[in-house]
Amino acid sequence: MLLAAVALIPLLFIIGYTIAIGPEQAAALIWRPRMGELLWNTVRLGVGCMAVSAVIGTGAAWLVERSSLPGRRLWHVLLVAPLAIPAFVNSFTWISIVPSATGYSGALLVVTLSYFPLVYLPAAAALRGLDPVLEEAARALGNNRLTTFFRVVVPQLRPAVLGGVLLVGLHLLAEFGALQMLQYPTFTTAIYDQYKSSFNGQAANMIAGVLVLCCLVLLMGELRLRGSARYSRLGPGSARPARKVRLGLATAPVVLAMAALAVLAVGVPLASICYWLITGSSTSFDAASLVSTATSSIALAALAAVATTVATVPVAWLYTRFPGRWATLIERSTYIGSALPGIVVALALVTVAIRGVPALYQTTAMLLVAYAIMFLPRAMVSVRAGLAQAPPLLEEVSRSLGNGRLSTMRRVTLPLIAPGLGSGAALVFLAAVTELTATLLLAPIGTQTLATRFWSLSGSVAYGAAAPYAALMVLISAPATYLLTRQAGKERS
Amino acid sequence: MTSLIVRGLSKSYGSTSVLHGVDLLVPNGSFTAVLGPSGCGKTTLLRLIAGFSDPDTGTIAFGDTVVAGPAQRVPPERRRVGYVPQEGALFPHLTAAANITFGLPRGKRRLRSRVNELLDLVGLDVAVADRYPHQLSGGQQQRIALARALAPEPALVLLDEPFSSLDAALREGTRRGVAQALRASKSTAVLVTHDQDEALSMADQVAVMRDGRLVQSDKPSAVYDHPADADVAQFLGEAVIISAMVSHGWADGALGPLQLSAPCADGPAQLLVRPEQIHLTADVSGAAGEISAEVLEVYYYGHDAAVRAKINGGPVILSRTVGAARPEPGAVVRVSVHGPATVLPGVPAGV
Known part of the structure; x- marks a missing residue:
């Protein structure tokens, strides 16, 4: 309950604030030309990025999973690799070598390259999970390959692709660093600017309100999708791998196109970082600062990982063992809380802390609370999967063999859920270690993380000095990405 | 070893009544099969005997000891019941040997002799001792689950449709192995099943359940030849x-x-x-x-x-x-x- 309440602070804060200032003032703040401009910017970037991501993600997934494309494993890794490069690092790598990559086209390019794997991954997993028996059945019922694709494959892919696309949308609404760097104003950058320039609570909070509304619209779509989509294969045994479609003469152009995508999404960022590392390290390289920021990044992320995972266990327990309306409500509320952009979470926590518990303002504890709110679902998914490994039946068997509750917990439940707890903590750690937005607003004075130090350096066009921080962040994120590809590989076998 | 005496047992979940006044006597060292179609309440009966949930009314006694009754409730870990669930439910993080010794006191868990003894009892080769559950076949898992249940020398062994997940070829052999092991250990056992062949061929006593009531309880040949009514007659064959x-x-x-x-x-x-x-x-x-x-x-x-x-x-x-x-x-x-x-x-x- 407490967890749900904390997770809902940002949402309740925005709603409460809007009610408190009254409808007229809220309307006056919302119906401004500036707001319309921001909305237009946000929507057209969102729609563009979601559409392009859907096409690239699904197409690439089909090529990797269902065609005779050579080197599937390599492509799989390359297509997931962009996730290891935080979007704001990606935009830095582009703008530092292509200064004209700003505005709508620049933003669309960079953000899409950063986020299309969010569609690729679920689409590839869904294609892999599709039982070819269904397609064979459709063929036997008189459909040719094309009609089978549209009548059987596409409907089954739809939940996965739509889910991925909505996730892209949510990430985009929350994206701050990349868009600020590309000088493309959206709601998040506007909130930040308002907050920094004037500490103007009202305007910032109202923009946040509209932003939250956008998030909730996407979230409703996502929740409905999650609720109804049950296309996964049931029954024992594993699906036979599907037969590959032969590309034939199209192989060369397809490989070229995939290579171009990989160069843009992975090659350019890495090359750019290397370039600045080589040319820039001579000008100003502060090893001591790199070590100290890395240390504080890792320490903060580790604390966040432990705190978030521990907080997740009771909720996940409730949800898997005593499913019901309350458990679902609590679980969903943690989910909604975390779908809000980091900037909104930070803003809400700042205001609530200043008014309610000033002692908390600018403390590590508060930053950890923000991380926990934002990254709870990552831990939740893993911990729930872990708990599913420990069905109540095993605990009952243990009880009947003479073990009390505590002994059962120690000998059966904990060993079984430990991998889930571990991977949940790892996911939170990797998300927190490169977190920028909330850290900028909430980090105690004097605390600098890799992300914030990188931000201030690249903001002052010290690209060479910023590069080591970018490289370190990519290096730290790489293991998670590797895990993602390996996990996919395991499902394949 | 003990006898099992169930008297007037009733249980409902919310407004759904699952058991109505069930009486059952299982003599010491005998094997009773509780036979009924799915949803007749037989699994609930087994869970009440094991202590995983509590009856609304009625008593359950092991010999002279009441383990569940008005104002009395012995927790499952102190009932000394060996429980063999559907599909075995072996602990996936432990080897076959560690599964078998799970219920033994700490000092005895390392004794390989006891593991070998139990593997022999359920008719398995000692080579399976170091395998993990996912490396065992369904029939082997089921036999290990029985060995695990028998290891602490329980007062009563409860088997919840233990063979329904096995394919036909494996089922017959596993049934025989389990029945032999139970006889050899002189256990009092209760098997819950919806398979009349299983009930008739394995048990000393068949208790037929229908809609939460015990309709008839007698020797296998008696219930087959002299069923209580036409429904029982048709259910048994x-x-x-x-x-x-x-x-x-x-x-x-x-x-x-x-x-x-x-x-x-x-x-x-x-x-x-x-x-x-x-x-x-x-x-x-x-x-x-x-x-x-x-x-x-x-x-x-x-x-x-x-x-x-x-x-x-x-x-x-x-x-x-x-x-x-x-x-x-x-x-x-x-x-x-x-x-x-x-x-x-x-x-x-x-x-």
Whole structure:
């Protein structure tokens, strides 16, 4: 309950604030030309990025999973690799070598390259999970390959692709660093600017309100999708791998196109970082600062990982063992809380802390609370999967063999859920270690993380000095990405 | 080892009543099968005995010790019950040996001799001891689950449909292995199943459950030959049920005059004849009093065959014959009944 309440602070804060200032003032703040401009910017970037991501993600997934494309494993890794490069690092790598990559086209390019794997991954997993028996059945019922694709494959892919696309949308609404760097104003950058320039609570909070509304619209779509989509294969045994479609003469152009995508999404960022590392390290390289920021990044992320995972266990327990309306409500509320952009979470926590518990303002504890709110679902998914490994039946068997509750917990439940707890903590750690937005607003004075130090350096066009921080962040994120590809590989076998 | 005494047990979940006043006695060292269709409450009964949930009313006693009753509740870990769930439910993070010794006191868990002894009891090779559950076949998992349940020498062994997840070829062998192990360890055991072959072939006593009530409880041959009613008769196996008129120890109906297995008052009655009692032969003579029938369908199983036939001016009957001696559909055959028929208790239809 407490967890749900904390997770809902940002949402309740925005709603409460809007009610408190009254409808007229809220309307006056919302119906401004500036707001319309921001909305237009946000929507057209969102729609563009979601559409392009859907096409690239699904197409690439089909090529990797269902065609005779050579080197599937390599492509799989390359297509997931962009996730290891935080979007704001990606935009830095582009703008530092292509200064004209700003505005709508620049933003669309960079953000899409950063986020299309969010569609690729679920689409590839869904294609892999599709039982070819269904397609064979459709063929036997008189459909040719094309009609089978549209009548059987596409409907089954739809939940996965739509889910991925909505996730892209949510990430985009929350994206701050990349868009600020590309000088493309959206709601998040506007909130930040308002907050920094004037500490103007009202305007910032109202923009946040509209932003939250956008998030909730996407979230409703996502929740409905999650609720109804049950296309996964049931029954024992594993699906036979599907037969590959032969590309034939199209192989060369397809490989070229995939290579171009990989160069843009992975090659350019890495090359750019290397370039600045080589040319820039001579000008100003502060090893001591790199070590100290890395240390504080890792320490903060580790604390966040432990705190978030521990907080997740009771909720996940409730949800898997005593499913019901309350458990679902609590679980969903943690989910909604975390779908809000980091900037909104930070803003809400700042205001609530200043008014309610000033002692908390600018403390590590508060930053950890923000991380926990934002990254709870990552831990939740893993911990729930872990708990599913420990069905109540095993605990009952243990009880009947003479073990009390505590002994059962120690000998059966904990060993079984430990991998889930571990991977949940790892996911939170990797998300927190490169977190920028909330850290900028909430980090105690004097605390600098890799992300914030990188931000201030690249903001002052010290690209060479910023590069080591970018490289370190990519290096730290790489293991998670590797895990993602390996996990996919395991499902394949 | 102990006897199990269940008295007046009732349980409901919300407004759904699952058990109504179940009484069951399982003598010390005997094997009882609780037989019923799915949803009849048999698994609930087992969970109440194990202590995983509590009855609303009634008592459960192991010998002289009441383990569940008004104001009394012994937690599952102190009941000394060996529980073998469906699909084994082995601990996936432990080897077969560690699973088997899970319920032993800490000092004895390392004893390899006890593991080997139990593996031998359930008919497995010692080589499986170091394998993890996912490296074992379904039948092996089930046997390890039994070994794990038997290791702490429980007062009572409970088996919850332990063979239903096994395929037919494996099921028969595992059943025999389990039955032998239970007899060898002289355990008091309760098996819950919906499979009448399993219940009849393994148990000393079959308790038939229906809609949360215990309908009949007796030796396997007794429930098969003298079922409490037509439903029990049909649940335990294929049954031909016909109306007849009883007088002076003989019943006269569509199958001609039949001897009765037990004396019965004169008057109309319902008779049970098992298909294996009905013989169909080709030697139709047309003599008076001879019962003839036309063969409708033949289901051939190899070792035997089931034949559906319509008696001239009478009901459709089912006969089991040796596979090689089956008639062809459309043939006219002579019907004879071997052995006595059983009069089903209760009011016969049409009276």
